[in-house]
């Protein structure tokens with residue numbers, strides 16, 4: 001059987017944030033993930049709501065329950081870090097929510113829903129200085145990032161961040177503006193991957209629908225599939241390297257090459273919307 005989708009943003013841990021209130025609800029959400037074609041997920045609680053040191057044990061408990069119930073989902077630990085929360089974590093705590101191999105570790109950084117773009121840029125710079133690449137969670141919900149021809153978003157992408165569009169935004173669950181921004185990202189090639197940001201049955205995973213929506217927007221099936229499968233899987237296995245400066249073409253939207261060092265020139269800019277991300 002072909003590998004399934006990989007969901008790098010889902011609130012799956014029981015009783016820690018605004019996700020499932022208990023283990024039964026976690027198993028229900030996990031079942032929805034599997035029904036959506038997902039075989040691997042990272043549990044990404046809001047970091048401010050959880051003791052980071054407890055995440056591995058909580059994830060292990062969820063994996064044990066999944067095996068016991070015969071639900072074929074593999075869960076890895078992670079966290080959704082708010083921009084204001086970056087300075088509050090110790091180096092060990094930052095590493096505790098990071099993914100990828102040494103030298104290509106990355107963190108899921110939340111684009112602030114209150115539109116505090118300057119705070120986001122400062123936080124992102126701080127993470128890069130600490131050696132982390134950044135997967136930017138749902139930038140489409142941070143509307144000022146789209147001012148001035150997406151200047152704020154392009155700044156982050158030019159510095160090596162990868163933009164994670166939420167399938168719930170494409171489904172219209174966060175309003176017309178967020179959906180319009182998500183569509184714009186997909187059409188312009190600025191979307192690096194699509195994850196669910198699922199919280200439960202009322203905000204379920206919908207990666208299959210998002211993939212179809214991407215195809216309807218003009219992406220090839222190969223490209224759309226990569227956004228929900230190959231790219232997120234590669235991010236886990238090969239990571240994302242931080243880049244301080246990439247030079248020429250920095251204002252465009254990059255095409256992600258998993259695990260690549262952008263300074264080696266293995267990332268192409270500006271004409272990515274119709275092509276599938278390369279895999280190395």
Ligand SMILES: [Fe+2]
Nearest residue numbers: 009011080197
């Ligand atoms: Fe989230």
